[in-house]
Amino acid sequence: MNYLPANKYIIDVDSAKVLSNGTVKNYYKNRLVSPMIWEYSDGDAYKGDLAIMDLLSTNKWERPVYFSTTVPSTQYKGLEKYFIQEGLAYRVVPVKTDKPEQGEFGMIDPLVMYDNMMNKFKWGMQVLLLFIWMRIISACSVISEESSEHSEKLYLSAEIH
Numbered sequence: 001m002n003y004l005p006a007n008k009y010i011i012d013v014d015s016a017k018v019l020s021n022g023t024v025k026n027y028y029k030n031r032l033v034s035p036m037i038w039e040y041s042d043g044d045a046y047k048g049d050l051a052i053m054d055l056l057s058t059n060k061w062e063r064p065v066y067f068s069t070t071v072p073s074t075q076y077k078g079l080e081k082y083f084i085q086e087g088l089a090y091r092v093v094p095v096k097t098d099k100p101e102q103g104e105f106g107m108i109d110p111l112v113m114y115d116n117m118m119n120k121f122k123w124g125m126q127v128l129l130l131f132i133w134m135r136i137i138s139a140c141s142v143i144s145e146e147s148s149e150h151s152e153k154l155y156l157s158a159e160i161h
Contacts, residue, residue, distance in 0.1 A: 004045055011036040011056050013094040018061050024095055025109065028084075031095040041078035049077060056092070065092040070130075073105065080105040087116035 013034040018024045024032050038056070045053070055065060066089040067076065076083075081097060083090035083106025090106055097107040 004040065004043065007040045007043075009038045009040060009053070009057075011038055011094070012060070014061065018094060021061065023061050023064065024093055025112075027111075028093075028095045028109075031097070033094050033096055036082065036094040038082075039078045041076075048075075052077070052079075061094070066090065067092070076105065082106065084109045084112075086112040087121060 013032070013036050015032055015034050018032070019026065019029055042049070052065075059065065067079070067083070069085070069088050069090065073080070079092055080090070080100075082092050082094065084093045084095065084097065085091075085106060085108045100106060
């Protein structure tokens with residue numbers, strides 16, 4: 001039988017590195033947590049979950065790790081308490097976030113989000129279709145896996161510069 005031996009994992013955080021490479025913004029340095037303790041929320045792990053575990057344990061905060069806002073919250077696996085929304089994605093950051101409102105995750109970085117949404121994001125027909133598609137889906141009580149994959153493809157086709 002396969003199982004996870006623990007539900008808490010320690011992710012090392014080099015405080016100087018995450019501040020110098022911009023992973024943690026200077027205005028959040030008083031919220032920095034080191035080490036980051038990830039409380040895995042499920043009793044089992046699939047290949048994708050193991051890939052995230054491997055990425056977080058070996059990345060050493062050299063590259064950012066993001067979750068799309070269109071990913072079902074069941075895929076967050078307890079990382080949502082380290083999410084900072086920077087646009088249409090949540091960035092995993094070793095900071096203590098504010099307690100979110102019900103149905104929300106992590107917290108918003110308004111400075112980065114504004115710059116990304118107003119100056120970097122290329123608004124186009126794909127994004128409009130995505131928002132229309134998501135409104136239709138949210139009106140339905142059942143979301144199929146196929147529709148979720150379709151909305152992710154629409155999202156991925158939007159360009160971010």
